[in-house]
Amino acid sequence: MKQDRPILGRPLPDGFEAGPMQGFGVIGEVTEALHRFILDGWSFDTPPPRIEEDLSFVPKDREEVLYVYMYRMAQNTALMNSKQWRPAKITLFGDRNDGQMYYERPPLYLNLFYMIGFHSKFRSDTERLMGYMLLRLHDATHLVYRPRKYHLPNGELVDSLGRTWQAEAEDNDNLVMEKVALSLVDDLTIGDSINFYTIHEAPYRPYLTYRAMCSLEGYLVSGVPTTIRMQRTEPFDSQERPANERSNGRLRAAEPSSTRPRTLIGPPGHNIRPLDTTDDSEE
Numbered sequence: 306m307k308q309d310r311p312i313l314g315r316p317l318p319d320g321f322e323a324g325p326m327q328g329f330g331v332i333g334e335v336t337e338a339l340h341r342f343i344l345d346g347w348s349f350d351t352p353p354p355r356i357e358e359d360l361s362f363v364p365k366d367r368e369e370v371l372y373v374y375m376y377r378m379a380q381n382t383a384l385m386n387s388k389q390w391r392p393a394k395i396t397l398f399g400d401r402n403d404g405q406m407y408y409e410r411p412p413l414y415l416n417l418f419y420m421i422g423f424h425s426k427f428r429s430d431t432e433r434l435m436g437y438m439l440l441r442l443h444d445a446t447h448l449v450y451r452p453r454k455y456h457l458p459n460g461e462l463v464d465s466l467g468r469t470w471q472a473e474a475e476d477n478d479n480l481v482m483e484k485v486a487l488s489l490v491d492d493l494t495i496g497d498s499i500n501f502y503t504i505h506e507a508p509y510r511p512y513l514t515y516r517a518m519c520s521l522e523g524y525l526v527s528g529v530p531t532t533i534r535m536q537r538t539e540p541f542d543s544q545e546r547p548a549n550e551r552s553n554g555r556l557r558a559a560e561p562s563s564t565r566p567r568t569l570i571g572p573p574g575h576n577i578r579p580l581d582t583t584d585d586s587e588e
Contacts, residue, residue, distance in 0.1 A: 321528040324458035328521035338449050346441045360505040372422035381414035394481045399467030406530035412520035422510040449485035458527045490516045
């Protein structure tokens with residue numbers, strides 16, 4: 306699907322095309338991956354808990370519920386970068402021979418904060434669920450780990466090597482991977498959580514807070530590569546060096562000039578002879 310959208314209010318140059326947005330669905334994919342990761346690790350004889358996003362949901366009887374709710378997001382200030390265009394990964398690492406040069410902006414790095422609440426009829430079962438969640442998500446060093454998708458302007462979906470994208474690739478060593486890390490954080494205070502439950506008209510429940518770090522990719526821009534010709538520069542060795550420059554490129558200490566008069570600071574002394582500025586080693 307070709308989209309000739311303007312960039313920063315300016316139309317694209319002739320021969321350039323912009324593809325569709327790539328990372329707008331990553332936030333939803335992270336939430337789905339979190340749900341799937343929690344349920345896939347359940348290995349007990351009892352039925353797995355029910356995952357709910359509606360905090361006002363009230364379970365019946367002895368049903369156990371996990372409330373997974375993304376309550377805020379923020380830009381990862383530790384990974385902020387420039388917004389200038391640069392060659393895309395498929396241009397730097399790929400082997401495509403379609404005669405196109407691909408450009409992209411640096412991704413937008415985000416921190417997603419999740420609150421996980423626990424409900425069970427008995428307090429001991431609630432604490433058991435919390436223990437399971439702590440150990441299960443402690444293993445989630447990479448909640449999402451797969452080859453990164455690149456949507457070309459012509460609608461093709463490839464990886465960083467320019468090959469057809471596959472969720473499970475054989476050669477992962479040379480691929481640019483989509484990584485979403487997850488860690489336990491202390492982000493929501495007790496008072497804030499009580500207000501949060503109250504706003505949703507839900508009873509207070511014990512909870513944990515987690516932070517997921519992800520990146521949002523923009524769209525690719527493709528164009529025909531151009532050849533830049535530069536005038537051949539003169540070799541450094543053939544250039545004339547300053548008189549006080551050493552062979553390694555460093556400058557020697559400048560010798561004091563004997564013709565420059567010496568400035569005396571303060572009142573004139575008695576029977577004081579100016580110091581001799583000549584180097585004794587040259588004699």
